[in-house]
Amino acid sequence: MSYKEHYSVLNKEVIKILTEKREDQTDVNFADMTFGAGGHTFALADAHKKSQVYSVDQDPDALKNGFKNIEEYGFNGRVHLNDMNFESFPEFISTNHSSLLFDGIVADLGVSSHHFDEGERGFSFRFDAPLDMRMDSDNDTVQTAADIINNYPEAELADIFFKYGEEKLSRRIAKRIAEQREIAPIETTKQLENLIFGCYPKKLQHGRINPSTKCFQALRIKVNEELDVLEKVIPGLLSLLKENGRLAVITFHSLEDRIVKNLFKDAVQGDVPYELYNKKPIVPSHAELEQNPRSRSAKLRIIERVNEKKSKNKYAQFSKIGENR
Ligand SMILES: C[S@@+](CC[C@H](N)C(=O)[O-])C[C@H]1O[C@@H](n2cnc3c(N)ncnc32)[C@H](O)[C@@H]1O
Structure with missing residues (x-):
């Protein structure tokens, strides 16, 4: 079955946000929950030549095409494609690569144009x-x-x-x-x-x-139980981030976006320190919309695992000084 070249939505933005400040690092791991035609996966592998990319898809056409392209583009040994529903990814990593944590994870949700065109x-x-x-x-x-x-x-x-x-x-x-x-x-x-x-x-x-x-x-x-698997996987993906690691999720309708927004908000309020990279979602530029009208409903939200929570109370530093007296 033919698998056409696919336009990767918000590709530049995702790659920049997931790879920035990692240029000089060697032990860099990325994950792509929605391999599709491999647009985000290959762009990540290309942007950081020493990185490893762990990708998944559950679609047999995407996988077949993906395995062929990994060979053809010379990414063997650096891009690891697995046949699974992404809801199993956190458990797969903890079972098979228990010490692995990620610098960047992307999920570009829903079906691909291949599904509609086939x-x-x-x-x-x-x-x-x-x-x-x-x-x-x-x-x-x-x-x-x-x-x-x-x-x-x-x-x-x-x-x-x-x-x-x-x-x-x-x-x-x-x-x-x-x-x-x-x-x-x-x-x-x-x-x-x-x-x-x-x-x-x-x-x-x-x-x-x-x-x-x-x-x-x-x-x-x-x-495809799309909303259920999304709701289940986000907490697991958050737990796989390194310090300064980022999770980027692209949604295509309000039901998905609401889930991502609420789960990110919960994470920020939890005990492990996370911060939102962007309060308002990033949307495709006019130039991207012209090139790919199908991206019109895309919204990108990013969350980062940080070292320490920023204090919400601007006077907290003064009370700390007081405590030391
Ligand atoms: C929008 S496309 C991704 C396109 C890709 N980012 C690219 O640049 O080529 C979504 C892909 O994710 C896969 N997918 C969607 N939900 C999934 C899930 N729960 N588990 C595994 N794969 C999933 C679909 O089969 C499809 O190939």
């Missing part, structure tokens, strides 16, 4: 294909979008469309699905697209975005 994966309504949507498409224990559409109770389907897609017509669409599947299972992207289209009032059927966009996003998030 029709038969069932992520896109632009192509007619079985409703699959599994990133880990080799894994038969993961339910497909068709399993969910044909088996979940109507109310649960409505909740998925509303919660993960913010689809206002969620109840109407779920009702229509429940009626339709009584007659015959809904098995393809086009069947689902036509059904959703029919649920929209005529004047909204030809709006700026396709009526199916929100439900397809919701289904994809549900199939």
